[in-house]
Amino acid sequence: MRILVTGGAGFIGSHFVRRWAAGDCPEFDGAEMVVLDRFTYAGNEANLAPAAGHPRLRVVRGDICDAAAVGALMEGTDLVVHFAAESHVDRSIAGAAEFVRTNVLGTHTLLQAAVDHGVGRFVHVSTDEVYGSIARGSWPEDHPLRPNSPYAASKASSDLMALAFHRTHGLPVCVTRCSNNYGPYQHPEKAIPLFVSNLLDGRPVPLYGDGTNVRDWLHVEDHCRALALVAAGGEPGEVYNIGGGTELANRDLVARLLELLGAGPEMVRTVTDRKAHDLRYSVDCGKIREQLGYAPQVGFASGLADTVRWYAEHRDWWEPLRAADRAAAGALAGASC
Numbered sequence: 468m469r470i471l472v473t474g475g476a477g478f479i480g481s482h483f484v485r486r487w488a489a490g491d492c493p494e495f496d497g498a499e500m501v502v503l504d505r506f507t508y509a510g511n512e513a514n515l516a517p518a519a520g521h522p523r524l525r526v527v528r529g530d531i532c533d534a535a536a537v538g539a540l541m542e543g544t545d546l547v548v549h550f551a552a553e554s555h556v557d558r559s560i561a562g563a564a565e566f567v568r569t570n571v572l573g574t575h576t577l578l579q580a581a582v583d584h585g586v587g588r589f590v591h592v593s594t595d596e597v598y599g600s601i602a603r604g605s606w607p608e609d610h611p612l613r614p615n616s617p618y619a620a621s622k623a624s625s626d627l628m629a630l631a632f633h634r635t636h637g638l639p640v641c642v643t644r645c646s647n648n649y650g651p652y653q654h655p656e657k658a659i660p661l662f663v664s665n666l667l668d669g670r671p672v673p674l675y676g677d678g679t680n681v682r683d684w685l686h687v688e689d690h691c692r693a694l695a696l697v698a699a700g701g702e703p704g705e706v707y708n709i710g711g712g713t714e715l716a717n718r719d720l721v722a723r724l725l726e727l728l729g730a731g732p733e734m735v736r737t738v739t740d741r742k743a744h745d746l747r748y749s750v751d752c753g754k755i756r757e758q759l760g761y762a763p764q765v766g767f768a769s770g771l772a773d774t775v776r777w778y779a780e781h782r783d784w785w786e787p788l789r790a791a792d793r794a795a796a797g798a799l800a801g802a803s804c
């Protein structure tokens with residue numbers, strides 16, 4: 468069996484690859500894996516270093532919008548797990564062109580190539596942000612999509628394209644919609660690594676608005692476990708929500724990080740709120756729990772403490788990324804997910 472993993476050098480994709488390379492993905496024991504990644508600012512060879520040299524892993528530097536390159540890789544592929552995306556909401560507010568290009572056109576390029584080459588399964592990795600914002604309750608998978616940010620709109624567009632390729636061409640697509648991930652190797656532009664790396668450097672934490680925006684946190688290991696379940700046993704044409712069951716307001720998340728890092732409330736700086744900042748995300752995970760036996764296994768308190776420890780011990784990984792971010796024009800002021 469051959470698996471094509473797009474975006475396998477990013478945060479979640481590289482966890483999926485490292486997990487498989489370490490023998491922790493029984494669904495795909497013995498499979499060959501090909502990573503296709505453009506190595507944008509978010510793709511990082513260091514993320515794949517623990518898997519480097521694996522005899523059944525090949526890493527290809529390339530663009531999911533390149534139909535010729537994608538077609539060549541799709542030949543002989545049994546399963547696609549599609550992570551590649553522009554993924555940072557704030558960047559999509561600053562300019563959405565790359566989001567439309569990669570997330571919409573790139574996904575379409577992959578879907579068409581998968582149809583052309585008779586790929587047996589295509590898992591499209593999406594986000595709970597496609598649903599919009601919900602004050603109370605949780606979204607089931609058939610809830611209408613009401614994305615608010617350009618990032619979420621580009622992901623919603625690609626979700627719909629993926630499902631249309633199932634209905635029109637019979638491509639065995641599954642779409643997953645996951646809540647906020649955290650864990651090691653997450654780019655320090657995202658909330659938890661930004662807050663942690665700032666505090667480790669003695670810098671204040673930028674908190675958007677009044678900090679009451681609520682997110683549901685899921686450890687990246689649990690997300691990848693769920694994706695393997697969907698890839699192995701999901702029903703073609705179906706959407707699966709994936710959540711962590713740990714809802715926290717951003718200000719409560721910051722309070723936990725301050726405590727873990729021994730810092731006081733004076734280290735929090737309120738910054739102007741993000742435009743169209745979604746108040747709350749919450750997915751109903753009953754379907755994947757009942758149909759595929761999924762349940763998150765990493766407790767939030769221990770997962771967060773381990774993540775903080777990882778960043779404290781891996782300055783060599785994140786310091787160059789922070790330096791590049793600071794050097795880039797229009798550095799982003801606040802952080803949320």
Ligand code: NAD
Pocket residue numbers: 473474475476477478479480503504505506507508509510511529530531532549550551552553554555569573592593594595622644645646647648649654804
């Ligand atoms: P990331 O930004 O860390 O990684 C994205 C990867 O895609 C990078 O390696 C990048 O180089 C690659 N890439 C970008 N454009 C490409 C292109 N045109 N061709 C080939 N490769 C390209 O993202 P992530 O946080 O790991 O998210 C992975 C997927 O999961 C995304 O589709 C995202 O929408 C989804 N998701 C993320 C979260 C989260 O909390 N991070 C939650 C739910 C869903």
